[in-house]
Amino acid sequence: MKLPIKPRTLPGRLATGAFILHSGLEKWNGGEEQAAGIHGMAANAFPFLKSIPPRRFLRLLAAGEIATGAALLAPFVPTALAGAALTGFSGSLVALYLRTPALRKPGSVWPSQAGIGVSKDVWMLGIGLGLLADAATERQDS
Template identity: 60%
Template structure:
């Protein structure tokens, strides 16, 4: 079955694990308290200053809705893999961008994470997953 018409069996474990994680993260952010809002907002605006135009609570709510959307796209079986993969790639690109633009998350002069950056550096795996599914979809459609 071509990827444009559905989901490849080999992508199901990846979609389930990644989608569930992102969906849970988004649902958790909908209930974010003031400390979590400040932390998420501070990290995002530190890396991307243009986001300061959005009030903190609104930004975190928008982020939560984005995470819920991406997680749901990955989990819903009738969403083609290429669609879910594109959403995951865009979402995780922003997270990797934040990691790369925040010096405190990395060891000095290095791309490797500092203690503070370990958790977010792992978002690079989501980017790799999204790109891998996109490449797989493109290869399958060429058959």
């Protein structure tokens, strides 16, 4: 049986998939304080999220992370689908970073001390875009 992934995509899929899956599992049973903090940051960047209760938001975020991480780790999930999931997920994190001034140095895209943890999500976006590019060029070669 031929798997729909190439060995060259494995390092990025394994590293990001394991990281995101672990993050989602950690959030799944998160407490009120964690829910309020994560929801507050997200709702400040994306005001439409204010209408979602913090605990529900945290559970939805965790489910999204678990699904994205599992898709990246599952060898039967095509590279294009895994890349789209990672690009969408990490793109939203990069948007959160860009929409939260306290995470960046004044007048800059470079992270402040508080933004280091979120700014690294740009690497996941790069990996996701790389997976999409790999899938697109694979189809062109066929």
